[in-house]
Amino acid sequence: MRSIDVCLTPALLNLYDIEDSIVVVIDILRATSSIVYGIDNGATAIIPVAQVEDCLSYAGNGYLLAAERNGEVVEGYDFGNSPFSYTTEKVGGKTIVLTTTNGTKALQMARERAHQVVMGSFLNLGALCDWLRAQDKNVLLLCAGWKDKFNLEDTLFAGAVVAELRKDFTHIDDSSVAAEDLYECAKGDLRKYLHKSSHSHRLAQLNIEEDVKFCLQLNICQAIPVLVGDALVALKD
Numbered sequence: 001m002r003s004i005d006v007c008l009t010p011a012l013l014n015l016y017d018i019e020d021s022i023v024v025v026i027d028i029l030r031a032t033s034s035i036v037y038g039i040d041n042g043a044t045a046i047i048p049v050a051q052v053e054d055c056l057s058y059a060g061n062g063y064l065l066a067a068e069r070n071g072e073v074v075e076g077y078d079f080g081n082s083p084f085s086y087t088t089e090k091v092g093g094k095t096i097v098l099t100t101t102n103g104t105k106a107l108q109m110a111r112e113r114a115h116q117v118v119m120g121s122f123l124n125l126g127a128l129c130d131w132l133r134a135q136d137k138n139v140l141l142l143c144a145g146w147k148d149k150f151n152l153e154d155t156l157f158a159g160a161v162v163a164e165l166r167k168d169f170t171h172i173d174d175s176s177v178a179a180e181d182l183y184e185c186a187k188g189d190l191r192k193y194l195h196k197s198s199h200s201h202r203l204a205q206l207n208i209e210e211d212v213k214f215c216l217q218l219n220i221c222q223a224i225p226v227l228v229g230d231a232l233v234a235l236k237d
């Protein structure tokens with residue numbers, strides 16, 4: 001029996017047995033979207049850290065240091081978590097140390113217990129689902145949310161994955177059913193639906209509408225970033 005469950009916020013992660021599961025970390029706006037895009041664009045590795053000051057211990061290695069808090073680049077860092085900072089020209093062949101408000105924190109929580117940790121986004125939805133379908137493992141879709149609270153965009157993506165995979169799994173929990181129904185509600189126009197989201201209001205003041213539109217594109221990437229040791233690298237077949 002294979003199960004696919006949705007953990008709606010990292011605050012609930014301890015309720016799940018993930019020792020033998022693949023955990024998909026989801027932070028659509030914008031951490032996992034940018035990580036997927038950067039790895040797809042040839043970044044050698046992305047090292048996630050939970051605290052801004054943890055980046056400094058990597059300084060001097062020729063790594064790029066990326067830090068975002070509350071939607072803005074932390075002063076003194078090379079860049080933050082806008083996908084437009086993760087183009088081939090900017091990150092190809094480079095190692096990036098990254099910390100964000102929600103996504104890297106959720107990742108650090110998952111890595112402590114999960115069998116395997118990968119990154120999900122609308123950008124690599126199809127490739128991710130094809131790979132998950134082929135693994136003989138339970139799956140937990142971990143929504144990074146916002147400061148440990150539920151958010152719409154991460155749950156929408158979890159619902160998109162459940163919709164793709166529900167035929168391949170014998171058990172889905174109620175949060176998976178709810179996430180899938182939410183996705184069915186919104187899939188016709190994700191951007192329009194997400195005008196309701198707290199993130200849209202928060203980022204509206206930061207004028208990064210283009211980031212939001214970019215992160216909602218489907219299947220422009222094939223890369224599946226996987227955590228190997230301390231770093232996220234491209235999953236090899």
Ligand SMILES: O=C(O)[C@H](CS(=O)(=O)O)OP(=O)(O)O
Pocket residue numbers: 027029030031032068069070071072081100101102103104144145146199202203
């Ligand atoms: O930078 C982002 O888009 C968010 C910041 S917030 O959710 O608007 O506070 O950070 P992320 O860790 O990518 O969710």
Ligand SMILES: [Mg+2]
Pocket residue numbers: 027028029030031102103144145
């Ligand atoms: Mg987010």
